[in-house]
Amino acid sequence: xxxxxxxxxxxxxxxxxxKDLNQEIVEYLGRTYGTFLAKRKIRKAVIGHDxxxxxxxxxxAMTKGLLGAGIDVFDIGLxxxxxxxxxxxxxxxxxxxxxxxxxNPAEYNGxxxxxxxxxxxxxEEIQELRKIAQKGEFVQGRGRLEKxxxxxxxxxxxxxxxxxxxxxxxxxxxxxxxxxxFVPELLRQAGxxxxxxxxxxxxxxxxGTPDPTEEKVAGRLSKEILEExxxxxxxxxxxxxxxxxxxxxxxxxxxxxxxxxxxxxxxxRNPGAKIVxxxxxxxxxxxxxxxxxxxxxxxxxxxxxxxxxxxxxxAVFAGELSGHFYxxxxxxxxxxxxxxxxALLGYLSRTRQTLSQAVASLPQYISSxxxxxxCPDELKVGLMGKIAAKLRQDFSQAEIIDDERAGDGVxxxxxxxxxxxxxxxxxxxLTVKFEARTQEKYDELRIYISRLLRNYSEINWDFGVNxxxxxx
Numbered sequence: 001x002x003x004x005x006x007x008x009x010x011x012x013x014x015x016x017x018x019k020d021l022n023q024e025i026v027e028y029l030g031r032t033y034g035t036f037l038a039k040r041k042i043r044k045a046v047i048g049h050d051x052x053x054x055x056x057x058x059x060x061a062m063t064k065g066l067l068g069a070g071i072d073v074f075d076i077g078l079x080x081x082x083x084x085x086x087x088x089x090x091x092x093x094x095x096x097x098x099x100x101x102x103x104n105p106a107e108y109n110g111x112x113x114x115x116x117x118x119x120x121x122x123x124e125e126i127q128e129l130r131k132i133a134q135k136g137e138f139v140q141g142r143g144r145l146e147k148x149x150x151x152x153x154x155x156x157x158x159x160x161x162x163x164x165x166x167x168x169x170x171x172x173x174x175x176x177x178x179x180x181x182f183v184p185e186l187l188r189q190a191g192x193x194x195x196x197x198x199x200x201x202x203x204x205x206x207x208g209t210p211d212p213t214e215e216k217v218a219g220r221l222s223k224e225i226l227e228e229x230x231x232x233x234x235x236x237x238x239x240x241x242x243x244x245x246x247x248x249x250x251x252x253x254x255x256x257x258x259x260x261x262x263x264x265x266x267x268x269r270n271p272g273a274k275i276v277x278x279x280x281x282x283x284x285x286x287x288x289x290x291x292x293x294x295x296x297x298x299x300x301x302x303x304x305x306x307x308x309x310x311x312x313x314x315a316v317f318a319g320e321l322s323g324h325f326y327x328x329x330x331x332x333x334x335x336x337x338x339x340x341x342x343a344l345l346g347y348l349s350r351t352r353q354t355l356s357q358a359v360a361s362l363p364q365y366i367s368s369x370x371x372x373x374x375c376p377d378e379l380k381v382g383l384m385g386k387i388a389a390k391l392r393q394d395f396s397q398a399e400i401i402d403d404e405r406a407g408d409g410v411x412x413x414x415x416x417x418x419x420x421x422x423x424x425x426x427x428x429x430l431t432v433k434f435e436a437r438t439q440e441k442y443d444e445l446r447i448y449i450s451r452l453l454r455n456y457s458e459i460n461w462d463f464g465v466n467x468x469x470x471x472x
Contacts, residue, residue, distance in 0.1 A: 001028050001136065006377045007110070008130040010123050010408070010425025011304035014101045014110030017054045021109055023061040030065020030097075032133040033113055036125075037071055037095045038141075044072045045095030045114070046087040048079025050178040050239050052101065053203040054109050059099045062111070063145065070141015071095065076150050080182055080240030081112065082336025083154045088117050089332070090150055100178075100239040103211040104427060106204050112239075118334035119311075122304045155186050161331060162342035165191030166349050171233030173221040175210035176202040179236035179337065186338055192345070195233075197224045210237050212244025212255070212323050213370045215466050222250040232348075232355045240337040241303070242323030245344065247355040254369055256281040258344065259319035260288040260362050262327070265347055266317035267292040270329055276310040276318035278302075279401065279411050280370060280433045283418050284363040285319075300407030302425050303335055321370055321433065365418075366442040367435035371470060373453065374463030375430050380423040383458040384409055384430065387421050390452065395419075417441055419449065429464065446470060 003025060007015035013029070015021045037045060047063055049055035059075070066073050074091045076083065084098045096114035104110070113121045113129070121129065132138075170192045174180040180199030187194045197220070198207060211217055212235040225233040225246055235244035246252050256277075263275045263285065274295040277285050281298075289296040299309040303324045310318035316329040324335040331339055348355060375383055388410040392400055398412040405411075409422025409431070417436040424431055434449060436442040450470040453459055461467070 001025065003028075003133055005130065008126050011121055011126065011302050012110055012112045012426060013126075014104055014108055014426055016107055017109050021054075021058070023057055026058045026061040027065040029111065029133065030062040031069050031138045032065070032129060033097065034066045034069020034071045035132050035138045036129055038069060038139045040115075042094045043070065044074070044091065044093035045097060046074045046076060046084055046091055046093050047097045047099070048076045048084045048087070049099035051078065051181070051201045051203045052106065052109055052238070055099045055203065058109060062097055062099060066097075067143035067145060068141070069139050069143070071143045073143055073145050075145065075147045077147070078178060078181060080178060080336075080338065082241055082334070082338050083150065083182075085114075085118050085332065085334040085336065086154050086157065087150050088114065090153065098239060102239050102426070103209055103213075103237045103242070105209045118307070118332050120304045120307070122308055151182070155189055158186065158339055158342060159190055161339070162190065163346040163350060164342065166345045167191060168232065168345055168348075169193045169195070169228070169230045170345075171195045171197055171221060171224045171228060171230045172199060173197040173217070173224060173233060173235040174199055175207050175217060175235070176200060176205060177210040177236065177238040179240040182240065183234070183236065183338060183341065187341070190342060190345070195224065195228045195230055197221070205238075210235075211465065212237060212242055213321075213465070215252070215369055215469070218244055218246060218252040222246045222252055226250045234341050236337055237323070241335045243337045243340050244323060245355065247359075249356055251356065253355070253359060254321065254367060255319070255323040256285055256321045256367070257359055257362065258325070259321070260285045261347070261358060262319060262325060262343070263294065263317055264288050264292055266327075266329060267294045270316045274313050274315040276306060276313060276315045278306055278320040279406050279409070279422070280321040280420050280431065281319075282365055282367050282435055283413065284365055287363040298401070298405045300405060301422060301431075302407075305407065307334060365435040365437060366439055368433055368446070368469050369466045371432040371467060372424070372427075372429045372465040373432065373467060374460030375423070375428060375458050376460070377428045379458045380428065380430060383456055384421070384423045386456065387452070391419070391421070417445055419445060430459075432470075
């Protein structure tokens with residue numbers, strides 16, 4: 001079967017609905033993944049899906065393929081990434097599939113594949129999956145299907161592992177995506193007063209892509225907090241493994257600030273421990289880890305890469321700018337936006353601080369959001385090479401990080417600024433993040449980056465997220 005090779009991304013599969021993916025292709029991918037699992041003597045897998053318009057039918061097709069490969073399937077229906085991973089333990093099933101394209105637009109769908117408990121595919125395993133699909137030689141069998149809604153048991157375990165009950169007035173903004181069917185109910189059970197903003201499910205995403213890193217989404221959350229006089233608010237992506245936050249004052253906090261906050265808290269419990277964070281994070285993260293006497297480990301961007309590195313290093317906490325957080329000293333070793341929400345509320349309740357007060361003590365930088373700029377998949381790797389060479393030339397005095405820690409781009413640092421440019425593993429775009437200690441330096445860096453990128457015809461300025469941050 002002919003399959004677009006570009007759907008095989010760095011750590012999951014994503015493609016355009018009815019172009020790269022249809023039910024026949026998805027069933028074929030189910031047989032492919034079933035064969036992948038059988039080679040590892042894994043015979044059980046959990047499956048669930050987000051609320052995208054194609055997700056339920058794709059879940060059925062994926063299940064059919066898995067059953068045909070002899071895999072027993074536990075279908076939990078509408079699901080978040082976190083409760084898919086949680087259900088692996090519940091059903092004792094090392095395999096899992098979440099049908100979702102995460103923060104990609106509504107016309108996309110995709111799949112996160114498990115390789116073990118709390119473990120998802122990384123690049124080498126994705127390429128192995130692609131080769132199995134290309135060969136088309138599948139194992140045969142007759143798997144067993146069981147359908148069960150485990151939300152009740154999942155919530156009970158989350159609350160047990162948190163310090164609930166809490167007494168917060170909280171805005172929840174999922175942008176009509178799947179967390180709207182989970183988070184409000186969970187927070188009410190945890191004692192919160194919940195204000196729902198766009199919690200009704202609509203897989204066409206009428207407000208645009210649910211992405212907590214988008215300024216548009218963060219601004220909507222901020223406005224709702226101020227109108228409702230809430231203590232704080234949370235936004236979520238479509239599969240609920242990432243969060244965004246804003247304070248009771250409506251201040252938007254990018255997630256590397258939460259990485260710093262959670263790292264400091266983890267080091268209070270575990271002096272001298274290791275903390276893993278991704279290359280896109282603010283210098284504030286490493287500053288905090290060093291101040292608290294921890295061991296700072298920077299690693300390449302991507303939830304599967306960070307998760308694997310954190311487990312390898314036996315870190316007590318790991319986090320990414322995108323909003324993936326791993327509380328390895330007190331929770332399962334995977335990211336779960338629901339638990340991240342409870343963890344932040346627990347921290348604020350325990351320390352008796354507002355979120356604004358909690359972040360005021362952290363090192364301060366003027367920092368951009370995560371900026372995504374269009375670039376075709378077939379051009380982005382080559383373009384990244386050109387940009388990296390130019391950055392090395394123009395910032396010859398900076399510390400250049402372009403080894404395995406960067407993975408797919410370059411990070412440069414001086415005492416008063418930081419800049420990262422990388423190509424995305426899961427979409428046709430480049431990612432940019434920059435910061436400085438002063439507004440003057442920040443503006444200089446912003447103008448430099450904008451002018452630099454406009455020199456390259458490979459850039460598609462009609463597609464992107466937070467591009468206005470390069471202009472203002």
